[in-house]
Amino acid sequence: MALYSRFGRNTILDPKLDSDLFQMVSDSLISKYPNSSHAIKLHQKVLELQNAGQLKKEREEALSVGKKFPEIMLNDIDNKPQNLTECKAKVCLVAVWVSTNKESWDMNAILRDVYKKYHDKGLGIYEISFDTDKLAWTNYCHIEHLVWTNVIGYPREKEMLNADEKMPRLFVLDENKKVIAKDPKPEELDELLKNIL
Incomplete structure (x- = not known):
């Protein structure tokens, strides 16, 4: 699949940096091939990345100006x-x-x-x-x-x-x-x- 293409040792696309593209491909594949193990696996990976991104955003908001800094x-x-x-x-x-x-x-x-x-x-x-x-x-x-x-x-x-x-x-x-x-x-x-x- 083109999403996982490499140039040397490096991937051309990064799921974190190119999340919109991965989301679009995942949505298309899962709607057209809902029983495909590849489509399901990609869809799960995109959901995991979205959850991780949301968690990161929440952590960053907890460090905002005006908020109490976490106990360390x-x-x-x-x-x-x-x-x-x-x-x-x-x-x-x-x-x-x-x-x-x-x-x-x-x-x-x-x-x-x-x-x-x-x-x-x-x-x-x-x-x-x-x-x-x-x-x-x-x-x-x-x-x-x-x-x-x-x-x-x-x-x-x-x-x-x-x-x-x-x-x-x-x-x-x-x-x-x-x-x-x-x-x-x-x-x-x-x-x-x-x-x-």
Whole structure:
């Protein structure tokens, strides 16, 4: 079937990116060949993708500005549990990253600058890494002098924060852990914090 054609090792169409096309083909096949195992299998796959897309959309809406940020408790570099609610800062940045990602390195450079500038004014940072290599993560944190709370996350938190598709991510929370900004551009962060703190 053309939907599964390949160019080398890569598929030409992606069920997630080309979902409308997969939906159209599935609807046509299931209506014309309702007993075909191929049509049924494709239809089930499209339904699974739709359900996953809806779930992802709901998770993203739960992280919207004005919503209370989810409770998170993860282990830090010393394997001690760190609860996000224990960040008693006036403003808490929740940064989601991975040490092998260039954009994450750039974000950490910006976080270092704003932390130096605003920590004494009430800024805290709770940074969640989704590294699979714990040693690489701890080494990076030590070498780069990331002095704020650094924890390592697991697949559950990665799904909850929709971090599988967006990395790095940044959330700005007030003292009650409500989201006041979501994924601000790095160049906007300093101005945003200046206005809040």
